[in-house]
Amino acid sequence: MELRDLPSVDELASEAGDPLAVDAARVVIDRAREEIQAGADPGDLAARLREELADARRPRLQRVLNATGVVVHTNLGRAPLAEEAVERVAEAARGYSNLEYDLVEGARGSRQDHVAAILRRLTSGEAALVVNNNAAAVLLALAALAEGREVVVSRGELIEIGDGFRIPDVLARSGARLVEIGTTNRTRAADYERAIGPETAVILRVHQSNFRVVGFEERPRLEEVAAVARKHGLPVVDDLGSGHVSPSNTVLLGQKEPTARESLAAGADLVCFSGDKLLGGPQAGIVLGRAELVERLRRHPLQRALRIDKLSLAALEGTLLLHLETPERIPVLRTLGQATTAVRERAERLAAATGGEVEETVGRVGGGALPLAELPSFACALEESLAAPLRAGEPPVVGVVRDGRLLLDCLTLTDEEAEEAAGLVAVAREHRRDEHGEDGNPGQGRADARS
Ligand SMILES: *Cc1c(COP(=O)(O)O)cnc(C)c1O
Numbered sequence: 001m002e003l004r005d006l007p008s009v010d011e012l013a014s015e016a017g018d019p020l021a022v023d024a025a026r027v028v029i030d031r032a033r034e035e036i037q038a039g040a041d042p043g044d045l046a047a048r049l050r051e052e053l054a055d056a057r058r059p060r061l062q063r064v065l066n067a068t069g070v071v072v073h074t075n076l077g078r079a080p081l082a083e084e085a086v087e088r089v090a091e092a093a094r095g096y097s098n099l100e101y102d103l104v105e106g107a108r109g110s111r112q113d114h115v116a117a118i119l120r121r122l123t124s125g126e127a128a129l130v131v132n133n134n135a136a137a138v139l140l141a142l143a144a145l146a147e148g149r150e151v152v153v154s155r156g157e158l159i160e161i162g163d164g165f166r167i168p169d170v171l172a173r174s175g176a177r178l179v180e181i182g183t184t185n186r187t188r189a190a191d192y193e194r195a196i197g198p199e200t201a202v203i204l205r206v207h208q209s210n211f212r213v214v215g216f217e218e219r220p221r222l223e224e225v226a227a228v229a230r231k232h233g234l235p236v237v238d239d240l241g242s243g244h245v246s247p248s249n250t251v252l253l254g255q256k257e258p259t260a261r262e263s264l265a266a267g268a269d270l271v272c273f274s275g276d277k278l279l280g281g282p283q284a285g286i287v288l289g290r291a292e293l294v295e296r297l298r299r300h301p302l303q304r305a306l307r308i309d310k311l312s313l314a315a316l317e318g319t320l321l322l323h324l325e326t327p328e329r330i331p332v333l334r335t336l337g338q339a340t341t342a343v344r345e346r347a348e349r350l351a352a353a354t355g356g357e358v359e360e361t362v363g364r365v366g367g368g369a370l371p372l373a374e375l376p377s378f379a380c381a382l383e384e385s386l387a388a389p390l391r392a393g394e395p396p397v398v399g400v401v402r403d404g405r406l407l408l409d410c411l412t413l414t415d416e417e418a419e420e421a422a423g424l425v426a427v428a429r430e431h432r433r434d435e436h437g438e439d440g441n442p443g444q445g446r447a448d449a450r451s
Contacts, residue, residue: 069409072367085318125288137285142174149201209368226267242369243273280332281319389428
C-alpha cells in the first residue's frame with residue numbers, strides 16, 4: 001500500500017457506523033501512515049478499525065494478576081477484598097441503604113455509626129471516625145487540633161510515603177506550623193520537652209513506614225513521649241501508617257508493627273491508619289481515640305470533604321467483621337500467613353506448565369509496612385521477552401524483571417491465579433511469535449498490542 005492509497009478518516013469511519021468511529025479511524029490511519037513510511041504494509045484497515053473500536057470500549061481499570069511478590073502493592077490497588085466484603089459492597093451499591101438514616105428513630109443518622117462500635121471493640125478506642133484515606137485522616141486531625149498553632153515532630157519521622165505525600169507538606173496544608181526536633185537518627189524525650197511552648201497544640205508521631213534508620217539510632221518509646229505530652233496537657237497523635245488490628249499479624253511476621261490497641265494503651269490520644277494496608281480492606285482512613293478529640297475532628301468543616309463513601313464503608317464493615325471472627329478469610333492476611341511450602345508447590349506447578357524454572361525469591365509486605373521483613377517465597381522464572389506481552393494479556397500479569405529474566409512470584413498469586421497465569425503465558429508466547437513472525441509484517445502484532 002502507498003500513502004496515496006490510504007482512505008480519508010471519514011471514508012474509513014463511515015463503514016463502521018459507530019459514534020466512536022471517527023476518532024478510531026484517525027488513530028488507525030495515522031498509524032498506517034507511519035508504517036507505510038517505514039516501509040511496512042498496514043494490512044486490513046477495516047479490521048484494524050474494528051479492533052480499535054473494541055479497544056475504545058474496553059474498561060481501562062481492570063483486574064491484574066499480581067506476580068510481584070509485594071503483598072500490599074500500591075500501584076496494583078493494595079488490598080484485594082474478602083468475598084464477604086465484596087458482597088457488602090454489592091448490596092450497598094445495588095439499592096438504597098440506611099447510610100445516614102436511623103431506622104429506630106426514623107430520622108437522620110450518621111454514616112459513622114455503622115463501623116464505630118466494631119472499631120471500638122477491635123481496638124479499645126473510646127471513639128472512632130472514618131474518612132477517605134489515611135492521608136485525609138492526618139490532614140483532618142492536624143487541621144482540627146492544631147490550625148494556626150504548632151505541631152512538634154521528630155526529624156526522623158518527616159517522611160515521604162510515595163507519590164509525593166510528605167508529612168511536612170500535609171502539615172503545612174492543615175494550617176499548622178511544623179516544629180522539628182532531634183536529628184534524622186536521634187531524638188530523645190527531652191527534645192520534645194524543650195520544644196513545647198505556649199503555641200504548641202499537638203505532638204505528632206509518625207510511623208517510619210517505608211524506611212528504617214539502623215545503627216546509631218534512638219527514638220523515645222511512645223510511653224515516654226506521652227508522659228511529656230500529659231505533663232503539658234497536650235494530645236499525642238500517632239500516625240501508624242499501615243497499622244493493623246489483628247495481633248495475629250505480629251505473630252505471622254515475627255516482627256513488630258504496632259496495633260492501634262497497643263498505641264492507645266501506650267498513651268496516644270488519637271491514632272490513625274489506612275484501611276487498605278495490613279487491615280486488608282478498602283481505601284479508608286481510620287481515626288480512633290479520645291471521644292472529645294474525635295468529636296473535634298467530626299465537627300471540622302474539612303470532615304465533610306474528606307468523608308468516606310458508602311461503597312468503601314460497606315467494604316470496611318465487611319472486613320472488620322471478619323477481623324472479629326475469621327481474619328484468615330481476609331486475602332492480605334491469608335497471603336501473609338500461607339506456608340512457604342505451598343508457595344513453592346505453586347511455583348513448581350507454574351514452572352511445569354510453562355517450561356520455566358523455580359527460583360527462590362524474597363517477597364515484601366509493601367504499603368509501607370515492615371520494610372525490612374523478608375517473606376520467603378518462590379517464583380517461576382521465564383524469558384524476559386514475555387514481560388510486555390503478559391502485561392498486555394487479558395487479564396494482564398505483572399511480574400518482576402531481574403537479571404534478564406521475568407520472575408512470576410507465587411507469593412501473591414492464589415492457586416487459581418497461578419493456573420490462569422500458566423494459560424496467559426501460552427497466549428503471550430503466541431502473540432510474541434505473531435509479532436516476530438516470518439510474514440515480515442510488524443504491523444500485525446502492534447495492532448493488537450494495547451498501549
Ligand atoms: C501509607 C501512609 C499514609 C497514607 O495513607 P493512605 O491510606 O495511603 O492515605 C500516611 N502515613 C503513613 C505513616 C503511611 O505509612
